[in-house]
Amino acid sequence: MTGSLVSVGHVGVHGDVDALVAFYRDVVGLAVKVFRSGVVGIFVLGDADFFVLPGKPGPAGFDLAADDLDALRARLVAAGARCTEVSGSKETGHRSFELTDPAGNTISLVNAHIG
Numbered sequence: 001m002t003g004s005l006v007s008v009g010h011v012g013v014h015g016d017v018d019a020l021v022a023f024y025r026d027v028v029g030l031a032v033k034v035f036r037s038g039v040v041g042i043f044v045l046g047d048a049d050f051f052v053l054p055g056k057p058g059p060a061g062f063d064l065a066a067d068d069l070d071a072l073r074a075r076l077v078a079a080g081a082r083c084t085e086v087s088g089s090k091e092t093g094h095r096s097f098e099l100t101d102p103a104g105n106t107i108s109l110v111n112a113h114i115g
Helices: 017-027 069-078
Strands: 010-014 031-036 040-045 048-053 059-066 095-100 106-111
Touching: 010 059, 017 031, 017 040, 017 048, 069 095, 069 106
Parallel strands: 010 048, 059 106
Antiparallel strands: 031 040, 040 048, 095 106
């Protein structure tokens, strides 16, 4: 062991736990790992855990990366999710859009790095 960071551990959003679990499971398509009604929802998201907790919603301090940004946005919009148009960044080269969940949390969804 070298004492090095190895991954992102936990990221999450706040609001009505039950409603947000339904949204991120049924609309976004994340797999539920743990669900305790009104207390916590935890989803599998790559090497990290994505949490839904009670509390005040707001802008997420992280972004989520997608393998096909345009297909993801089209699927989310078709399911009734609120999404901005896709835009590009000259500085980072990323394309992205903002998703607003039913509680009012906003998360930036970006194109994944090609390995």
